[in-house]
Amino acid sequence: MEIKTTVQGYLIYAAIAAHLLAFMVSVVGLKKSGRAIYAVGFALVVIAFGYRWYHVQHVPLQNLFEVFLCMGMFFPLSVFCRRFLRVGAETADMMIGVIVLIPAGFIFSAEPRQLPPALQSWLFAPHVFVYMFSYVLMAKATVQAAAQLFIRNGKPSDPELVSYELGTYRVICLGFPLLTLGLILGSYWGKWAWGDFWGWDPKELWSLVSWLAYLGYLHFRYMHGKKHSNINSILAIIAMVTIVITLLWVNLAKIFAGMHSYAS
Amino acid sequence: MANDVPGVQAQAAPRWLKFRRILLWVMLAFFLALMTLSVRGAFVGSERAGVLFNSALLVIFWVLFLGLFVVGLVVFRGLVRKPGLLMIHLGCVCVLLGAMWSSEKGHFLQKKLLGIDKIPQGYLAIQEGTLNNHVEAEGTGEPLGDLPFYIYLDDFWMEYYWRPGTLHVRDGQGQSWEIPAEVGRTLELPEPMRRLRVLRTLTNLKVTDRVTDRPWDNVNPALDIEIEWADGTRKRTYVLPTDMPHPTNIEDFEFGYVPNENIMPKDYFSDLVVLDYRNNTQFSKVIEVNKPLHYKGYHFYQSSYGSEIRQTTHGSQRVWYTVLNVVSDSGLQMVFAGYILLCAGVFWHCWLRHIPAYFVKRNAKPLIQAD
Numbered sequence: 001m002e003i004k005t006t007v008q009g010y011l012i013y014a015a016i017a018a019h020l021l022a023f024m025v026s027v028v029g030l031k032k033s034g035r036a037i038y039a040v041g042f043a044l045v046v047i048a049f050g051y052r053w054y055h056v057q058h059v060p061l062q063n064l065f066e067v068f069l070c071m072g073m074f075f076p077l078s079v080f081c082r083r084f085l086r087v088g089a090e091t092a093d094m095m096i097g098v099i100v101l102i103p104a105g106f107i108f109s110a111e112p113r114q115l116p117p118a119l120q121s122w123l124f125a126p127h128v129f130v131y132m133f134s135y136v137l138m139a140k141a142t143v144q145a146a147a148q149l150f151i152r153n154g155k156p157s158d159p160e161l162v163s164y165e166l167g168t169y170r171v172i173c174l175g176f177p178l179l180t181l182g183l184i185l186g187s188y189w190g191k192w193a194w195g196d197f198w199g200w201d202p203k204e205l206w207s208l209v210s211w212l213a214y215l216g217y218l219h220f221r222y223m224h225g226k227k228h229s230n231i232n233s234i235l236a237i238i239a240m241v242t243i244v245i246t247l248l249w250v251n252l253a254k255i256f257a258g259m260h261s262y263a264s
Numbered sequence: 265m266a267n268d269v270p271g272v273q274a275q276a277a278p279r280w281l282k283f284r285r286i287l288l289w290v291m292l293a294f295f296l297a298l299m300t301l302s303v304r305g306a307f308v309g310s311e312r313a314g315v316l317f318n319s320a321l322l323v324i325f326w327v328l329f330l331g332l333f334v335v336g337l338v339v340f341r342g343l344v345r346k347p348g349l350l351m352i353h354l355g356c357v358c359v360l361l362g363a364m365w366s367s368e369k370g371h372f373l374q375k376k377l378l379g380i381d382k383i384p385q386g387y388l389a390i391q392e393g394t395l396n397n398h399v400e401a402e403g404t405g406e407p408l409g410d411l412p413f414y415i416y417l418d419d420f421w422m423e424y425y426w427r428p429g430t431l432h433v434r435d436g437q438g439q440s441w442e443i444p445a446e447v448g449r450t451l452e453l454p455e456p457m458r459r460l461r462v463l464r465t466l467t468n469l470k471v472t473d474r475v476t477d478r479p480w481d482n483v484n485p486a487l488d489i490e491i492e493w494a495d496g497t498r499k500r501t502y503v504l505p506t507d508m509p510h511p512t513n514i515e516d517f518e519f520g521y522v523p524n525e526n527i528m529p530k531d532y533f534s535d536l537v538v539l540d541y542r543n544n545t546q547f548s549k550v551i552e553v554n555k556p557l558h559y560k561g562y563h564f565y566q567s568s569y570g571s572e573i574r575q576t577t578h579g580s581q582r583v584w585y586t587v588l589n590v591v592s593d594s595g596l597q598m599v600f601a602g603y604i605l606l607c608a609g610v611f612w613h614c615w616l617r618h619i620p621a622y623f624v625k626r627n628a629k630p631l632i633q634a635d
Contacts, residue, residue, distance in 0.1 A: 186604045206306055
């Protein structure tokens with residue numbers, strides 16, 4: 001645990017404070033004010049990300065500090081889900097922002113590093129961006145799945161919004177193409193960087209596990225629809241656990257040595 | 265099935281429905297098996313995972329998995345009728361077929377069935393100024409075969425991320441000073457001088473009348489400094505590294521630059537010449553990480569490098585060599601085609617096909633207008 005007494009650190013702490021305030025304001029019922037403060041929090045994260053980009057002189061997606069900072073830029077996706085998919089739980093999205101920004105602010109080192117030769121590719125930014133946005137979308141889907149399991153009748157209070165089970169499905173359908181694209185871009189990049197489109201690296205294998213987990217959810221839902229809503233939700237939550245393992249455990253645990261260890 | 269057209273469902277025989285349901289459960293079981301094997305592979309490491317997934321038992325698994333896709337495309341007419349689903353499943357078939365064809369067993373089949381004799385993967389070490397076509401296995405150095413052409417290494421070099429070093433100054437009385445070699449840094453000097461200022465840091469100083477055998481070498485550091493005398497006279501000069509045989513001496517002062525040793529490699533370059541005598545072809549290409557050479561069914565990747573001391577009649581000499589990862593491109597086009605289909609299918613099915621319906625719904629007028 002470290003306090004970052006730098007401009008970068010202060011920007012992140014301000015963003016955390018804004019997200020937390022937005023969450024508390026929304027919880028007490030002031031939704032519009034909450035959204036406005038959420039937007040301010042998003043702007044602060046964007047400034048922090050841009051500042052980092054300027055400071056390190058390359059796209060800041062190399063280590064866990066940078067990717068978690070990137071995941072803090074979730075606001076537009078939250079708005080999109082509400083506006084076009086009629087999936088709510090924006091208050092939970094604000095808390096997701098707090099959860100991903102806290103490790104960036106207090107845990108992961110912000111020590112800048114130069115890009116090693118393998119990362120100097122035009123595929124670096126799309127591969128990581130796409131994965132990070134898919135991860136936050138799957139986190140939102142997990143919130144919907146948990147709400148389906150624990151809230152009676154599985155429906156939000158706002159009649160304009162869809163049920164939590166359908167919300168889980170819609171958000172997973174939004175995030176799954178990004179998860180697929182991230183996996184494919186990684187494989188394609190691996191071919192040009194290392195000579196192999198699949199090297200059986202632990203990161204690659206866990207990414208495949210998380211992709212298959214969501215594929216299994218989609219196939220199960222195709223088979224049974226909403227008949228087994230609880231099982232659908234449990235599958236979505238299990239799939240999210242595989243994402244957490246892929247993102248954190250693989251990078252941080254010494255037992256998973258591989259080519260992606262530079263991200264730790 | 266939940267999403268089947270109800271009319272079709274009503275007409276389909278119950279046994280047929282049961283068969284389709286069993287097929288879907290079998291597919292889910294395959295997903296679970298592949299997930300379990302992948303977790304196992306992640307724990308044992310990439311080398312052992314590679315052996316596991318290419319073992320005889322897993323070959324059977326892959327063939328059955330592929331068969332499941334093909335059967336699914338036949339049994340589920342919806343997969344063929346819906347373009348997104350068709351692309352997704354065809355894409356998976358292409359990826360599996362391409363991956364199988366590119367494997368070691370796939371190369372064995374290529375040789376047996378089609379007479380194509382290619383080395384699946386190996387390493388090629390080439391010293392500067394020499395050519396080579398012997399591909400070896402990693403680690404053991406076991407010979408894997410010869411390429412049908414030669415690769416000549418014209419030059420190997422590296423680029424670095426530069427960090428500022430230190431500027432050293434010493435006067436005739438034995439006094440010495442040092443400052444970080446950063447632009448804008450100043451140093452107060454005793455008489456007859458007054459002050460020194462660092463104007464520029466150069467990573468690759470080129471002097472036009474100097475001949476080198478490494479014209480692309482990016483490691484020729486120098487400092488551009490300005491010295492001011494007590495009477496206000498100024499002089500600008502270059503300061504070279506202290507290990508160079510020509511220090512910068514002005515009056516009784518000696519100036520030397522000590523570059524930072526903790527510099528990180530930015531990239532590695534090999535200037536290769538392909539010599540294909542059978543086809544009377546010769547061309548050169550500079551490769552680096554992420555930019556391999558592709559020729560006659562092989563990709564050549566910048567993998568590693570090294571140097572060794574060689575004894576010559578003129579004394580010892582450091583000779584650089586590059587190590588290229590040589591990979592056959594068999595099956596690669598099929599895999600990439602599969603990726604394109606899979607990606608296009610997923611985006612179409614999950615995202616794009618809903619867009620027209622969204623706008624139609626949004627623009628639809630209600631049947632009864634409210635007063």
